[in-house]
Amino acid sequence: MSWLPLAHALAARQDLPVPAWLFAWGASIVLIVSFFALAAGWRKPRFEQANWRPLGAGISRTLLSAPAQALFGLVGVFLLGVAVYAGLRGTEAPDRNFALTFLLVTTWLGFPFFSALLGDIFRPFNPWRAVGRAAGAAFTAIAGQRPVHIAYPERLGRWPAAIGLLAVVWLEVVYGASGGVAVGLDPHAAGVATLVYSAYTLAMMALFGVEKWCERGEVFSVYFGMFGRLGCFGVNEGRLALRRPLSAATSWATVPGSVAVVIASIASTSFDGAQEGAFKNAMESVFDWIADAGIGLTTALRLTDTIFMLLCFAGVALVYLLGVRGMRTVPGAPSFAKLRVGFAHTLIPIALAYLVAHYFSLFVFQEQAQFTYLLSDPLGTAHTDLFGTASGGIDFKVLSANAIWYVQVGALVAGHVLGLTLAHDRALVYWPDYRRATASQYWMLAVMVAFTCFGLYLLSVSNG
């Protein structure tokens, strides 16, 4: 079976009590009510201060100690090594090979989900950071001086990560599954891509420094770290501490290119959800047109998907920028550039909501495979049973189609209400008069309702 793990969420027809479109109306009403509740009862910014509360000194010292950090890094390097080895040496059946599920489901979806709750949990496990730091320490020990790096061009900001994010998604959903047909991303290709990315990342770390590249250009650090800003744990003054959830997001987008990262996240999920549903007919027309021009079928498929993925990016960016443009019309508004950056973090909960809505069922199903037969037989050769779970399987009855739909709707509504709350809070910073702040947020309300209805439309068409 050549089913690709990162095709979008598994779809099944639901038996809903009301038509699916009524959920979009209901979600819009929830957003409108939330908006007026915020206007009435939220008149001072609350998320600008993190309200740090340090955890116990013992646990903080233990988890942040050099041996613990080295151990976490080693775990990351080991798992990456297993994934690459399985990709290169294991079976070519995508669903039986550890590599694809580990890289594209467990890691790619698991870290955003858990980071959004806990904080940036990828950082200690980041295998490239661990290797880079170890290499830096070895260099210092041998050469007697710290490695010298060139200055990172600050104008580039997080643009390398934004472009890298689109490239990773392109590899997964375009190169690997053009038009819903598996044409390229087999486990071997995933293994090779991981090696190429590792070489590129380590070279950039050598050039600009490990921490600088992790903050700006390393796709996974930036992407998972973005969701980690929603979480409630962080490091403050060298100590692990609790902070007000969402508060760390308020300072995330000040680096150039951050807006592009969060828009790329929403756009790529939207594209993956739409390619076999909402965009299907349009994509088939464009594909026919390109194929008729004499281009090979595989190239035509990938070109079509690439065009629609970029259109999704442009569409999501346009909706957001229209909302920002609307805010500019409110008296006392800061510059367009300041508003564009200042409200970008409000899209992070939406990016998370889209991820949960589109992939959570896939995550639940595939993690059963991950922790049973893929763990015991990572190469998928049927000759290994490391933990005695190689005969395990996926129980698809663990989630009903209706349960999936309700989680999808709940995730979208909750994500957009959180986005609206962050936006209202930021508006109070720019417009201390709460009436002006509320007036500015009518536009963001329109943006949030648009994203909610679009998300539900994509899901309903995919499921239908």
Add this chain to the structure above:
Amino acid sequence: MIPVAHAGHYAIWILYLLPVLVVIAGVVRSAIMARRQDRDEDEDS
């Protein structure tokens, strides 16, 4: 009537667009009213 049935199937997106249009209409209306109110206050002063 098959084409009509298909049209209905594909036109379902209009039902998802409707809440967005309602909110946008409300936003535009409130923006116009706010501008008018600001203008009136300026003239009064």
